[in-house]
Amino acid sequence: xxxxxxxxxxxxxxxxxxxxxxxxxxxxxxxxxxxxxxxxxxxxxxxxxxxxxxxxxxxxxxxxxxxxxxxxxxxxxxxxxxxxxxxxxxxxxxxxxxxxxxxxxxxxxxxxxxxxxxxxxxxxxxxxxxxxxxxxxxxxxxxxxxxxxxxxxxxxxxxxxxxxxxxxxxxxxxxxxxxxxxxxxxxxxxxxxxxxxxxxxxxxxxxxxxxxxxxxxxxxxxxxxxxxxxxxxxxxxxxxxxxxxxxxxxxxxxxxxxxxxxxxxxxxxxxxxxxxxxxxxxxxxxxxxxxxxxxx
Amino acid sequence: xxxxxxxxxxxxxxxxxxxxxxxxxxxxxxxxxxxxxxxxxxxxxxxxxxxxxxxxxxxxxxxxxxxxxxxxxxxxxxxxxxxxxxxxxxxxxxxxxxxxxxxxxxxxxxxxxxxxxxxxxxxxxxxxxxxxxxxxxxxxxxxxxxxxxxxxxxxxxxxxxxxxxxxxxxxxxxxxxxxxxxxxxxxxxxxxxxxxxxxxxxxxxxxxxxxxxxxxxxxxxxxxxxxxxxxxxxxxxxxxxxxxxxxxxxxxxxxxxxxxxxxxxxxxxxxxxxxxxxxxxxxxxxxxxxxxxxxxxxxxxxxxxxxxxxxxxxxxxx
Numbered sequence: 001x002x003x004x005x006x007x008x009x010x011x012x013x014x015x016x017x018x019x020x021x022x023x024x025x026x027x028x029x030x031x032x033x034x035x036x037x038x039x040x041x042x043x044x045x046x047x048x049x050x051x052x053x054x055x056x057x058x059x060x061x062x063x064x065x066x067x068x069x070x071x072x073x074x075x076x077x078x079x080x081x082x083x084x085x086x087x088x089x090x091x092x093x094x095x096x097x098x099x100x101x102x103x104x105x106x107x108x109x110x111x112x113x114x115x116x117x118x119x120x121x122x123x124x125x126x127x128x129x130x131x132x133x134x135x136x137x138x139x140x141x142x143x144x145x146x147x148x149x150x151x152x153x154x155x156x157x158x159x160x161x162x163x164x165x166x167x168x169x170x171x172x173x174x175x176x177x178x179x180x181x182x183x184x185x186x187x188x189x190x191x192x193x194x195x196x197x198x199x200x201x202x203x204x205x206x207x208x209x210x211x212x213x214x215x216x217x218x219x220x221x222x223x224x225x226x227x228x229x230x231x232x233x234x235x236x237x238x239x240x241x242x243x244x245x246x247x248x249x250x251x252x253x254x255x256x257x258x259x260x261x262x263x264x265x266x267x268x269x270x271x272x273x274x275x276x277x278x279x280x281x282x283x284x285x286x287x288x289x290x291x292x293x294x295x296x
Numbered sequence: 297x298x299x300x301x302x303x304x305x306x307x308x309x310x311x312x313x314x315x316x317x318x319x320x321x322x323x324x325x326x327x328x329x330x331x332x333x334x335x336x337x338x339x340x341x342x343x344x345x346x347x348x349x350x351x352x353x354x355x356x357x358x359x360x361x362x363x364x365x366x367x368x369x370x371x372x373x374x375x376x377x378x379x380x381x382x383x384x385x386x387x388x389x390x391x392x393x394x395x396x397x398x399x400x401x402x403x404x405x406x407x408x409x410x411x412x413x414x415x416x417x418x419x420x421x422x423x424x425x426x427x428x429x430x431x432x433x434x435x436x437x438x439x440x441x442x443x444x445x446x447x448x449x450x451x452x453x454x455x456x457x458x459x460x461x462x463x464x465x466x467x468x469x470x471x472x473x474x475x476x477x478x479x480x481x482x483x484x485x486x487x488x489x490x491x492x493x494x495x496x497x498x499x500x501x502x503x504x505x506x507x508x509x510x511x512x513x514x515x516x517x518x519x520x521x522x523x524x525x526x527x528x529x530x531x532x533x534x535x536x537x538x539x540x541x542x543x544x545x546x547x548x549x550x551x552x553x554x555x556x557x558x559x560x561x562x563x564x565x566x567x568x569x570x571x572x573x574x575x576x577x578x579x580x581x582x583x584x585x586x587x588x589x590x591x592x593x594x595x596x597x598x599x600x601x602x603x604x605x606x607x608x609x610x611x612x613x614x
Contacts, residue, residue: 134310134314135314137311137314138311138314138315138317138318139318141311141312141314141315141590141593141594141597142315142318142552142586142590142593143548143549143551143552143553143589143590143593144549144553145549145552145553145555145556146552146553146555146570146586146589146590146593149555149570149574150319150322150570150582150586151322151325153570153573153574153582154322154323154325154326154579154582155325155326156326226436226437230437230439233439234439234441234556237439237441237556237559238555238556238559238571238574239575240574250439253439253441253442253445257445257560260445260448260449260453261453264449264453267445267449268442268445268446268449270442271439271442271443271445271446274439274442275437275438275439275442278437278438278439279433279434279437282433282436282437283433286433
């Protein structure tokens with residue numbers, strides 16, 4: 001299999017196989033209506049969060065003593081009000097901004113840091129590999145929820161600390177995946193050829209290793225987004241992420257939980273938002289993985 | 297095999313030491329002076345110096361770590377700042393309650409998840425496969441803390457058949473599994489906790505079974521004339537090692553990641569203790585709980601690796 005792949009790579013000019021691969025990925029995605037549907041839903045959620053200031057019917061911080069925990073439709077509040085009389089729909093829309101930020105930022109940071117470290121670790125000599133991978137093993141030895149809670153708990157709540165702790169949670173696994181992919185190509189002939197022709201290590205990494213690492217890393221990153229949204233909302237739910245009065249789905253769930261017996265619907269809404277977003281990202285990621293899998 | 301066992305155990309020791317370093321450093325991650333919580337705000341410089349010396353905070357940090365580690369190895373995690381009780385007692389009591397949840401959630405999720413995944417993987421592309429795959433995606437995407445709240449709304453508020461939270465009137469010490477009045481408090485937390493592992497195990501079992509089912513040796517088995525039941529048995533046996541690894545990881549998550557579910561149900565386990573310790577800024581309890589939970593996770597991974605090697609000779613040679 002590898003021989004034919006090398007042959008194919010030798011016959012085509014160096015830049016085009018990459019572009020051709022990504023074009024075929026998008027072509028496969030275009031033929032997958034279910035994944036496209038979920039992509040549209042994800043896009044709608046992201047756009048709704050981004051456009052919150054334009055489409056939110058009320059100020060998400062505006063409290064009302066007489067209008068607490070009102071049902072949907074009360075005085076023009078489409079989904080009713082929360083325990084402080086703030087408009088629920090507006091808070092859900094604004095909450096999406098922070099929840100999505102806390103879901104996406106850690107994945108992005110972990111992909112950049114973990115991917116780079118792993119690529120270097122797989123390619124570099126034994127010493128650098130041991131140093132990087134054994135450090136990662138230590139952080140890999142914590143259950144993810146526990147590590148996130150421990151770091152945020154020790155450093156204190158807040159969006160920044162939450163993003164930092166989640167990034168640290170996702171980095172080791174990302175690093176392992178990049179390391180495996182990078183170590184697999186390390187001894188292949190075309191890398192030796194590049195080295196023999198005088199290419200520097202940085203150049204080989206950028207031009208010849210990166211392309212092989214990118215696929216598995218991106219597939220894994222796409223599957224992490226929904227985990228990250230769940231964990232981030234979980235941190236806020238515990239009071240370790242977003243702090244009041246900022247609107248965030250996890251935090252709303254935790255404050256509305258107090259009025260569970262009075263207003264079960266209001267208490268369920270932020271959870272539905274988290275669940276919908278997480279399911280859509282999960283299915284989207286499954287579709288992307290299928291499209292990126294050349295064997296299929 | 298013996299060589300593999302010894303090597304694998306030796307490999308776990310530096311990991312455990314690394315974990316202890318991380319747990320110890322949590323004190324220094326905390327903003328402000330670690331003594332802040334034990335000192336009154338108007339303490340004089342002299343008092344601060346005395347307390348600092350008494351707690352050993354005036355020594356170099358590596359020395360402090362070694363002293364801490366020495367005590368920890370003897371089972372002495374210090375005393376809780378909030379309750380003045382021994383951390384080892386607090387943590388072991390809480391761990392017993394967490395273990396009770398995990399020991400019920402594990403067979404439920406492993407059995408159900410593996411059965412669902414095996415059926416789906418045996419009939420790839422059929423309606424049953426779609427159904428299981430869909431259910432599994434829902435399982436892994438559900439925020440389990442929210443599922444807990446919804447279950448409470450349904451079963452505790454609407455139908456009033458199960459209790460909403462806690463461990464019952466007899467409390468943690470007198471809790472008995474054999475009394476339904478106590479055991480009913482387990483039902484909702486165990487169901488909630490099992491949901492994510494069911495999804496994850498169903499997904500990985502489906503993938504493993506579907507892959508093995510397409511291998512050449514399965515065609516050979518059929519050609520020899522084996523019945524479908526016997527072929528299924530061979531396929532399951534060959535699909536087992538990766539699924540087993542996932543199960544081990546999930547057991548670790550059931551023990552170490554139950555903080556959200558325990559908080560929803562105010563179940564007095566290790567996660568609940570951790571949450572309390574964070575709110576009270578009770579660093580010794582925080583350190584002790586996290587160290588205990590992560591060491592259990594390391595030990596679980598070790599056991600899974602050894603089990604896998606026992607099942608699959610190829611792993612031993614690596």
